[in-house]
Amino acid sequence: MLDELIRRNRSYRRFHQEVSISCETLRELVDLARLSASGANRQPLKYFLSCDPQRNALIFPHLAWAGYLSDWPGPVEGERPSAYILILCDTQISKSAGIDHGIASQSILLGAAEKGLGGCIIASVQRDALRQALGIDSRYEILHVLALGRPKETVIIEPVGPEGDIKYWRDAEGVHHVPKRSLDELIIG
Amino acid sequence: MLDELIRRNRSYRRFHQEVSISCETLRELVDLARLSASGANRQPLKYFLSCDPQRNALIFPHLAWAGYLSDWPGPVEGERPSAYILILCDTQISKSAGIDHGIASQSILLGAAEKGLGGCIIASVQRDALRQALGIDSRYEILHVLALGRPKETVIIEPVGPEGDIKYWRDAEGVHHVPKRSLDELIIG
Numbered sequence: 001m002l003d004e005l006i007r008r009n010r011s012y013r014r015f016h017q018e019v020s021i022s023c024e025t026l027r028e029l030v031d032l033a034r035l036s037a038s039g040a041n042r043q044p045l046k047y048f049l050s051c052d053p054q055r056n057a058l059i060f061p062h063l064a065w066a067g068y069l070s071d072w073p074g075p076v077e078g079e080r081p082s083a084y085i086l087i088l089c090d091t092q093i094s095k096s097a098g099i100d101h102g103i104a105s106q107s108i109l110l111g112a113a114e115k116g117l118g119g120c121i122i123a124s125v126q127r128d129a130l131r132q133a134l135g136i137d138s139r140y141e142i143l144h145v146l147a148l149g150r151p152k153e154t155v156i157i158e159p160v161g162p163e164g165d166i167k168y169w170r171d172a173e174g175v176h177h178v179p180k181r182s183l184d185e186l187i188i189g
Numbered sequence: 190m191l192d193e194l195i196r197r198n199r200s201y202r203r204f205h206q207e208v209s210i211s212c213e214t215l216r217e218l219v220d221l222a223r224l225s226a227s228g229a230n231r232q233p234l235k236y237f238l239s240c241d242p243q244r245n246a247l248i249f250p251h252l253a254w255a256g257y258l259s260d261w262p263g264p265v266e267g268e269r270p271s272a273y274i275l276i277l278c279d280t281q282i283s284k285s286a287g288i289d290h291g292i293a294s295q296s297i298l299l300g301a302a303e304k305g306l307g308g309c310i311i312a313s314v315q316r317d318a319l320r321q322a323l324g325i326d327s328r329y330e331i332l333h334v335l336a337l338g339r340p341k342e343t344v345i346i347e348p349v350g351p352e353g354d355i356k357y358w359r360d361a362e363g364v365h366h367v368p369k370r371s372l373d374e375l376i377i378g
Contacts, residue, residue, distance in 0.1 A: 001190070001303065002194065002221065002299055002300055002303045003220075003221060003300075005191065006221050006224050006225060006296055007224055009225070009226075011226055027372060027376065030372065030375060030376060031192075031372050032191065032192065032195050033375075034369060034370065034372055034375055035195050035196055035346065035369065036195060036198075036295060037198075037200055037294075037295075037298070037310060039310075039312060040256060040257075041257075041355050041356070041357050041367060041368070042355060043355060043369065043370050043375075045375065046375055046376070046377045047375055047376050047377065048376075048377055048378040049376060049378065067229060068229075068230075088377070098291075098312070099288050099290055099291030099294070099310075099333075100291065101288055101291065102287075102288030102289065102290065102291015102292040102293075102294075102295070103291040103292070103294060103295045104291075105226075105288070105291075105292060106225060106226075106291070106292045106295035106296060107195055107295060109226070110191055110299070111191055111192075114190065114191045121226060121228075121288075123228060123287070134378070136377075136378070140377065144288075157224065166230050166231060166232060167230070168230050178230060179230070180223060180224065180232065181223065181232050183216060183219065183220050183223055186219060186222075186223055186232075186234065186235055186236055187216065187219060187235070187236050187237075187238060188235045188236065188237055188277070188325075188329065189237040189238065189323070189325070
């Protein structure tokens, strides 16, 4: 069951933008993160939610998409995320979130997959400009942005080829291919 | 469903040590991590497995347990983990794993919870000594250790009290209490 959910939980970058996601849904997803592990139980993560087109439009220009697809500037209008969750570190609680935002992101994205949604962890963010656009206090460090929506693309996992290239790529039909290393390559002892 | 799994997936530190976990089970758990997101799809994480008492005994002395329980040195013989997964960064692939090991750990621990197992992410590790004990090449940076077993303790989530203390604690019956911040405290916008 979890295996199926994890396989379904691909990194999606094109969405049915017209399918909205309520802020209540985003709160349910954050609650999954809230109940997940946190280093020394410090819980320094805070969350900034966006579920409406106006706020989404303030966020989108500050994100970079799919580094390996150099001729693709990101999703066009109509295929953009319908919601975002910004994951922040409350520096009054801790200067570093350790790996808490990795744990939290996986909980949120698995929860999204369960709801028929999908998303992408975006680390390439113009943080200062985004902070300014949203009026986020400097107390909060922007760690990364989760883009969310109803996926509008097919993503296929395939084995890494003999030349070892792990770059994802898109074929002529727009299908997104993601090479994954084999289990035997990952286990060293 | 995922909500139930995430609630069940507490950080456990005492186990039915006599209940063994096969290396095949560990491989299934690592496969969940393999299929999870990785920054720029680099997949630098590698895994070192331990599923037998001899290898477990080489690992246990190099771990520190439950920082807030200062009078508890860790699980006694009979209540120790029956397996471990060491998460490593292959520095020939990438100098940093980013938050990949947070994502991977959550996949593995949710998979463990689904199998009726439980575990704990241990970051307080004597890394050099552990590397030497297990003969792990210096190419691999030890990021953290997942301790796994059949849980032998009750862990309860409760709201953080008015004084804001987030330290977990154990009551006279040995029940482990974990204060979690409220959803309203976590969402700042």
